[in-house]
Amino acid sequence: MILVAGGTGRLGRLVVARLAARGLAVRVLTRTPAAHADLDALGVKLVRGDVRDAAVVLTAVRDADVVVSAVHGFAGPGHVSPASVDRDGNVNLIDAAATAGADVVLMSVVGAAADSPMELFRMKLAAERYLDASGVPATIVRSAAYLELWLEILERTAGRSGRPLVFGRGENPINFVSVADVGALVERVVLDKGARGRTLDLGGPENLTMNQLAAAVQSRAGRTATPRHAPQALLRLAAGTVGRVNPAVGRQLRSALVMDRAGVTVGGAGSARELYPDLPQTSLADLLERAPARRRGGAAPRVN
Numbered sequence: 001m002i003l004v005a006g007g008t009g010r011l012g013r014l015v016v017a018r019l020a021a022r023g024l025a026v027r028v029l030t031r032t033p034a035a036h037a038d039l040d041a042l043g044v045k046l047v048r049g050d051v052r053d054a055a056v057v058l059t060a061v062r063d064a065d066v067v068v069s070a071v072h073g074f075a076g077p078g079h080v081s082p083a084s085v086d087r088d089g090n091v092n093l094i095d096a097a098a099t100a101g102a103d104v105v106l107m108s109v110v111g112a113a114a115d116s117p118m119e120l121f122r123m124k125l126a127a128e129r130y131l132d133a134s135g136v137p138a139t140i141v142r143s144a145a146y147l148e149l150w151l152e153i154l155e156r157t158a159g160r161s162g163r164p165l166v167f168g169r170g171e172n173p174i175n176f177v178s179v180a181d182v183g184a185l186v187e188r189v190v191l192d193k194g195a196r197g198r199t200l201d202l203g204g205p206e207n208l209t210m211n212q213l214a215a216a217v218q219s220r221a222g223r224t225a226t227p228r229h230a231p232q233a234l235l236r237l238a239a240g241t242v243g244r245v246n247p248a249v250g251r252q253l254r255s256a257l258v259m260d261r262a263g264v265t266v267g268g269a270g271s272a273r274e275l276y277p278d279l280p281q282t283s284l285a286d287l288l289e290r291a292p293a294r295r296r297g298g299a300a301p302r303v304n
């Protein structure tokens, strides 16, 4: 049995669907099973639980062969935080996997580092280190930012004005990867015991600026208006004010600032593609071709 924590999320759903399609027994740990009843149709068992609750996690992981962690506490409901979910929640999952004798596949991020300006990246590294020290057979997947997520954010911010909002200047090259490609990799490493003991980076085929992404969103929607920009000074101000009241918004603003200042690229093709050269490599053009154009006044398309 494969336990997927975060199996209701953007990546997790793809992983769960792939594993279930192979006829494997999959259990998903979620705080809100009722909201994800559609997963029943895949034959997936949903168990209610929060990764911050060690006792619940222990029960959910019992008799698992592999535990996949696709959770994060960067944003989202339930007063989550990177410290409580990405570090401590993952510690609970790793401890429970050790007790059950299960392997772990941990989702992390390209750029996870102890001195990263982003709390999420520091907490991902803390989880990676805990996992390494635990002796649990494990594979760590460090992924670049999901292309589909950023296309959706830009589409959503276009709203009524028809002009996507770019945080900062939007001129830094950032490596984006399609979440579909990440899903294909996670499926592979769940099944491949030979990948244990490895940390695999996965980037996408292109480094793109936010301005390029915004232009793509406009072109797909048949709009010609230029994007709006939230200046860095405004982001800093909002991070220090709104961010104090709403920590998740503060984290988002600070991470937007980091991405706008430094950019994030991946060296080479990433070690995941060296290990599995046949992994899909979805480009921005591929995604735009597959995704339907936004209907006027309609919801932004979900492109994965």
Ligand SMILES: NC(=O)c1ccc[n+]([C@@H]2O[C@H](COP(=O)([O-])OP(=O)(O)OC[C@H]3O[C@@H](n4cnc5c(N)ncnc54)[C@H](OP(=O)(O)O)[C@@H]3O)[C@@H](O)[C@H]2O)c1
Pocket (backbone or CB within 6 Å): 005, 006, 007, 008, 009, 010, 011, 012, 029, 030, 031, 032, 049, 050, 051, 052, 069, 070, 071, 072, 073, 076, 078, 080, 085, 089, 107, 108, 109, 110, 143, 144, 145, 146, 147, 149
């Ligand atoms: N998005 C990116 O650009 C990106 C880039 C690199 C790496 N990653 C990593 O990839 C993984 C998946 O990201 P995503 O963007 O697909 O996530 P997502 O769509 O935002 O979904 C988040 C998932 O985390 C679960 N979760 C959050 N807090 C939880 C808690 N306290 N207890 C139990 N479950 C909890 C949610 O489950 P319920 O709400 O159902 O409980 C949900 O399934 C994460 O590890 C993330 O750090 C993401």
